[in-house]
Amino acid sequence: MNRHLVHAVKEEEPLEGRLTIALAGNCNVGKSVVFNQLTGLHQHVGNWPGKTVEKAEGTTNFEGTTMDIVDLPGIYSLSTYSVEERVTLEYIVNQKPDVVVDVVDASLLERNLYFTIQLLEAETPLVVALNQMDEAQKKGISTDTKRLEQQLGVPVVPMIAVRGIGFHELMTATRDVAQRRTERKVIPIRYGPEVEVHVEGIAKVIEEKPVGLPTRFTAVRLLEGDEYMRQLVARVNEEAIAVAEEHKRRLEKAHGHSVASVIASERYEIVRKIVRASQSTVPKALTFGDRLDEITTTGILGYIIMVGVIASMFVAVFAVGDKVASLLGETFLVLGPMVVRAFGGGTVGELVWGGLEGLIAGITLALPYIVPFYAIMAVLEDSGYLARMAFMMDSVMHVVGLHGKAFIPLVLGYGCNVPACLGCRIMETDRERTLAVFLTTLIPCAGRTIVILGLVGRYVGIEWALGLYALDLLVILALGRLAYKTLPGEPSGLIMEVPPYRMPHLSTTLKRTWFETSSFVTMALPLMVLGSVVLKALEVAGALGPISGLLSPISVGLLGLPPVAGVVLIFGVLRKELTLVMLAALSGTANLSSILTASQMIVFSVVTMFYIPCLGTVVALYKELGWKKALAIVMSEVALALAVGGLLSRVLPTLMASLT
Amino acid sequence: MMLVSLASLRPGDKAIVDSIEAGRGATRRLLDLGVTPGELVEVVRSARFGGPLEIRVRGSELSIGRGIAMKVLVQREG
Numbered sequence: 001m002n003r004h005l006v007h008a009v010k011e012e013e014p015l016e017g018r019l020t021i022a023l024a025g026n027c028n029v030g031k032s033v034v035f036n037q038l039t040g041l042h043q044h045v046g047n048w049p050g051k052t053v054e055k056a057e058g059t060t061n062f063e064g065t066t067m068d069i070v071d072l073p074g075i076y077s078l079s080t081y082s083v084e085e086r087v088t089l090e091y092i093v094n095q096k097p098d099v100v101v102d103v104v105d106a107s108l109l110e111r112n113l114y115f116t117i118q119l120l121e122a123e124t125p126l127v128v129a130l131n132q133m134d135e136a137q138k139k140g141i142s143t144d145t146k147r148l149e150q151q152l153g154v155p156v157v158p159m160i161a162v163r164g165i166g167f168h169e170l171m172t173a174t175r176d177v178a179q180r181r182t183e184r185k186v187i188p189i190r191y192g193p194e195v196e197v198h199v200e201g202i203a204k205v206i207e208e209k210p211v212g213l214p215t216r217f218t219a220v221r222l223l224e225g226d227e228y229m230r231q232l233v234a235r236v237n238e239e240a241i242a243v244a245e246e247h248k249r250r251l252e253k254a255h256g257h258s259v260a261s262v263i264a265s266e267r268y269e270i271v272r273k274i275v276r277a278s279q280s281t282v283p284k285a286l287t288f289g290d291r292l293d294e295i296t297t298t299g300i301l302g303y304i305i306m307v308g309v310i311a312s313m314f315v316a317v318f319a320v321g322d323k324v325a326s327l328l329g330e331t332f333l334v335l336g337p338m339v340v341r342a343f344g345g346g347t348v349g350e351l352v353w354g355g356l357e358g359l360i361a362g363i364t365l366a367l368p369y370i371v372p373f374y375a376i377m378a379v380l381e382d383s384g385y386l387a388r389m390a391f392m393m394d395s396v397m398h399v400v401g402l403h404g405k406a407f408i409p410l411v412l413g414y415g416c417n418v419p420a421c422l423g424c425r426i427m428e429t430d431r432e433r434t435l436a437v438f439l440t441t442l443i444p445c446a447g448r449t450i451v452i453l454g455l456v457g458r459y460v461g462i463e464w465a466l467g468l469y470a471l472d473l474l475v476i477l478a479l480g481r482l483a484y485k486t487l488p489g490e491p492s493g494l495i496m497e498v499p500p501y502r503m504p505h506l507s508t509t510l511k512r513t514w515f516e517t518s519s520f521v522t523m524a525l526p527l528m529v530l531g532s533v534v535l536k537a538l539e540v541a542g543a544l545g546p547i548s549g550l551l552s553p554i555s556v557g558l559l560g561l562p563p564v565a566g567v568v569l570i571f572g573v574l575r576k577e578l579t580l581v582m583l584a585a586l587s588g589t590a591n592l593s594s595i596l597t598a599s600q601m602i603v604f605s606v607v608t609m610f611y612i613p614c615l616g617t618v619v620a621l622y623k624e625l626g627w628k629k630a631l632a633i634v635m636s637e638v639a640l641a642l643a644v645g646g647l648l649s650r651v652l653p654t655l656m657a658s659l660t
Numbered sequence: 661m662m663l664v665s666l667a668s669l670r671p672g673d674k675a676i677v678d679s680i681e682a683g684r685g686a687t688r689r690l691l692d693l694g695v696t697p698g699e700l701v702e703v704v705r706s707a708r709f710g711g712p713l714e715i716r717v718r719g720s721e722l723s724i725g726r727g728i729a730m731k732v733l734v735q736r737e738g
Contacts, residue, residue: 077692081685110718111694257679257697264691265698268718297714298705391723395711403725404712429685493725494712495689500721 018059018066019178020095024088024119025103026112027074028384028499030131032056033161034103035071036508038171045515048087054425056515062171070097076111078118080228082428089228092124093213098178101170103129106136106143106158109279113271116152121189123214126154127173134160135500140282148278153187162505188216191266194254198223198247202240209237223248224263289501297388306389310411313376321368321415322446328368332360347540354536358529361575362521362616370520373412373419374513380408381426382504387496394494400477401484402427403494406436413443417613421620422520431489437624438483438633441613442476444469447576451608454580460598468605475610475644524619531615532574558642559603560649562587562595572608574615579608599652603645611641664736667713667729669703675734676700682731694718695732 025031035043039058048055056071072091073084080086092100102119104112119126128148136143149156155173159166191199202219211218211233221229222244233240248259255262296302335356343349380386390404397406405426413420417440424436444452457465538544544567548555551566559565564586572579580592583604587595596604612634613621621630663678677699680687694717695701704714704721712723724732 076689079688079692081688108718108720111720114692114694258687260688261680261691261697265696268694268696268699294705297707299708303708387723391707391712391714393711394707394723394725395709398725404723492683492685493728494723495686495693495725495728496723497693498714498721498723 018068019099019175020068020070020097021174021178022070022072022091022095022097022100023103024072024092024100024115025074025129026076026105026108026115027497029074029103029105029112030161030505031074031103032071032512033505033508034101034129034131034159034170035069036505036511037161037164037167038067039069041511043511043515045512045519053083053087060171062175065175067171067174076115078115078122079224080226083430086228089122092119092122096124098125099127099174100124101127101129101174103131103161105132106130107132107139107141109136109141109143110268110271110275113152113274114267117189117267117270117274120152120154120187121214121217121220123186123217125177127170127177128152128154128156129159129161129166129170130156131159131161131166133158133165134163138284138287140284141279142281144278148274151187151274151277162503189267189270191220191263192269195223195251195262195266198251201247202244205240205243206233206237209240211236211240219244220263223251224260292501293388296385297391302388302392306392309385309389313412316372316376321372324368325364328364329360332356332364335360350540351533351536354539355529355533357536358532358574359525361532362525362528369416370419370422371513371517373416373423374516375509377408377419377423377426378509378512379504382502382509384499384501386426387498390494390496391498400439400480402432402436402439402480403492405494405496406432406439409436409440410443413440413445414449415446417441417443417445417617418520418524418620421617421624422516424624429489429492431487432492434625434629435480435483435487437621439476439480441617441621441633441637442472442479442610444472444609445576445614447614448609450577451580452605455592455596455601456605459593459596460601464598464602468602468609471606471644472609475640479640520620520623523623524616527619528574528615535571535574554642558646558649559607561600561604564595565604569607569611572614573612576608576614579604597653599649599656602652603649606648607641607645609641610644611638613637661735663733665730666701666703666715666724666732666734667726669713669734669736671703671705674700674702674737676737678733678735680732682728686728686731690724690728690732693722694720695722700737701734 023031023035035056035058038060042060043056043058045054045056053073058069060067060069070091072088075082075085075088078085078089080089091097100119102116104116116128130143130145130148133143143158145156145158155177157166157170157173159170190196199216199219202222203215206215206218213232218229218233222233222240225248230241251259251262296305336353339353339356340349343352386408389407392404393407394404397404406424409420409423409426412423420440420443421437424433424440427433427436452465452468456468538547547570548563548566552563555561555566555569556563564583568579568582568586571582583592584590589595592601612618618630618634621633666675669675677695677697679697680690680695682690699717702716704716706713710726712725713729714721714723
């Protein structure tokens with residue numbers, strides 16, 4: 001059906017080797033549904049090299065041709081302002097995929113084609129997957145696909161990805177384009193005469209010393225003042241940069257607006273013409289989704305519903321998760337005697353058990369907490385509710401220097417910091433991701449809650465335990481403001497698309513959850529096992545006593561705790577609740593009030609609350625931010641714990657005495 | 661014609677975008693999402709406690725933080 005687009009078709013020849021297909025498009029267009037339907041269980045989730053942007057890859061087979069599919073991040077432009085945009089441009093320019101499949105929302109064609117025409121400018125072999133045809137129809141929009149194909153010069157395939165409609169046509173078109181990639185018909189994107197003069201002026205200079213990128217594409221980017229493109233071109237063609245600067249200055253002078261806004265307006269003008277020629281709209285009445293939107297985001301009722309949603313999320317993840325975790329823990333305890341039988345009670349047996357403990361800690365973390373967390377995040381995001389929550393909580397989150405999107409990871413941090421850190425990925429800029437991850441690690445998770453309630457709540461009083469939570473919020477507030485001021489980069493406010501409410505796609509959600517979890521677990525488990533074996537080795541080697549001695553200037557001198565606390569806090573790095581268990585075990589009594597005074601309990605809990613995040617969280621930090629930032633966060637939190645703990649150990653005894 | 665900030669509009673108000681005076685990143689993002697000079701925008705709703713505005717532009721809906729909305733200058737329609 002797309003034959004008429006391609007002139008001078010070569011003879012059909014069997015294609016050797018595999019094809020590489022990249023999926024690109026805006027956020028919320030169903031790109032991941034397309035990816036999942038194509039790749040099924042043959043996929044892998046990781047990061048782009050050196051970046052914290054997620055990369056999903058998979059393979060599929062279409063009529064004997066193997067295709068590697070790469071899911072590019074959802075973006076609105078190729079302007080390289082965000083990491084996601086740069087990742088996409090670099091991939092398209094350097095890796096030169098055989099075909100880019102641009103997934104487009106038919107119900108929001110204008111906004112989506114803004115990105116499409118940039119791909120056309122980049123002269124990449126392209127197929128447009130016109131998705132959400134059902135939604136467009138519901139909105140009263142009908143599309144003339146043939147007209148759209150003629151306007152764009154590339155195949156356009158109508159689809160309803162969630163219902164599996166259009167995939168065969170999509171793959172056929174993709175394969176056809178890949179096989180005839182040299183013969184692609186190019187319809188140039190022309191701007192208005194005022195802008196064209198400048199684009200051509202720059203293009204001429206670029207052509208004298210080509211930079212290995214499509215000329216007009218490069219010229220437009222330089223005119224816009226794209227920093228990344230500037231750096232690329234500067235290496236090869238210094239003159240083009242100078243000429244572009246001059247054209248930019250002249251255009252700005254003539255127009256009165258920034259070049260960026262002039263070119264964005266022109267691009268949208270081009271797009272509007274294409275949309276007018278290929279779509280017609282008969283306005284429809286308010287849909288059920290519109291009404292739901294009104295109820296859930298406007299007024300007090302919206303906030304009440306949100307509290308309900310969060311509460312049920314907690315119940316789902318943490319009540320159920322807790323049960324499963326302790327059940328798993330108990331089941332694994334049975335392994336203890338088996339290890340002793342197999343390896344003997346000596347050093348080897350101890351070390352094997354140490355490694356197993358790490359494995360158990362990893363599994364009891366992954367299964368009950370991370371799996372449901374990913375599933376819930378996926379449902380919240382795909383349904384569109386996450387965007388509404390961010391809308392409602394934006395002003396609250398500004399208090400700690402973040403915007404509304406950070407609310408979900410922070411709240412979920414109360415259950416477990418690990419998935420909460422991973423969830424901070426939804427923040428757009430590195431600066432915000434760092435800030436959100438940092439604050440998330442300060443939220444007392446379920447493990448720390450066990451310590452706070454089991455020690456302070458039980459022996460000192462519930463009001464003191466609640467006081468610790470209040471102290472924690474104060475610290476988060478203070479550090480959030482501090483980090484907000486000191487972190488480099490421009491603080492960005494909320495600018496976010498609010499997608500319509502949609503039913504999440506079950507199989508996509510499940511697969512996504514599975515692959516994200518396994519990607520984390522394969523990274524975290526070895527580290528947790530290793531850490532656990534090292535701890536055990538120290539214990540077996542009899543190093544714990546000397547370490548306690550070494551730490552005593554801190555544990556006894558600074559914090560005023562008994563010497564045993566030093567060792568206990570080391571074990572707490574594996575899992576925070578272990579501090580309580582180890583304290584009882586090493587002191588030989590379950591009655592902790594016989595070994596700690598009330599103020600010591602509070603100091604101990606505060607230190608447990610703030611010092612090094614647990615091993616799993618450190619791995620998550622490393623994964624999300626890289627080791628430098630992870631180390632910086634760990635160090636600053638140790639310092640924080642010691643400062644607050646040291647201060648309290650001096651103030652509390654007098655304060656508590658005066659209270660009673 | 662008098663220019664006002666987008667943040668001063670109420671739900672139901674319509675306006676034509678004049679210019680965006682926000683930071684580079686925010687301006688770029690707004691432009692890419694279709695908030696360009698000369699374009700018609702409509703305020704759909706406004707969050708409580710000085711929260712963001714939700715606007716409709718080119719058929720899609722966007723949340724814009726109040727701080728940024730204050731830096732978008734518009735001309736009221738009707």
